[in-house]
Amino acid sequence: MFCQKCGKEIDNEAIICVGCGCAVAGKYAAPATPAPQKEVAKSVNPALVVWSWICAVLMPFISIILSIIGLSKYKNASGRGSFVASLIASSVYFVFYLIFIIIMAS
Numbered sequence: 001m002f003c004q005k006c007g008k009e010i011d012n013e014a015i016i017c018v019g020c021g022c023a024v025a026g027k028y029a030a031p032a033t034p035a036p037q038k039e040v041a042k043s044v045n046p047a048l049v050v051w052s053w054i055c056a057v058l059m060p061f062i063s064i065i066l067s068i069i070g071l072s073k074y075k076n077a078s079g080r081g082s083f084v085a086s087l088i089a090s091s092v093y094f095v096f097y098l099i100f101i102i103i104m105a106s
């Protein structure tokens with residue numbers, strides 16, 4: 001048979017072409033693996049980001065939940081940073097609210 005890469009005549013049982021060193025497409029050649037599908041980077045739902053930010057100011061506790069939902073829902077999506085940022089912001093607000101409530105209650 002002939003090498004498919006360089007065209008050199010090689011032994012029928014050859015695994016590697018003596019001409020170019022490539023694996024020969026024969027019965028010993030590694031089966032052609034389909035090219036791994038490129039994972040399409042989905043984008044985060046902008047509405048969820050907006051809501052998590054609105055809630056960060058008004059209802060920090062809800063925003064924390066929204067941010068966690070966003071982070072777990074969009075594991076490999078672009079724009080996750082906004083959820084991280086809103087999670088941090090809402091956590092800070094949450095602490096402020098807690099302090100405020102404690103001061104008011106005492």
Ligand SMILES: [Zn+2]
Pocket residue numbers: 003004005006007008017018019020021022
């Ligand atoms: Zn070859």
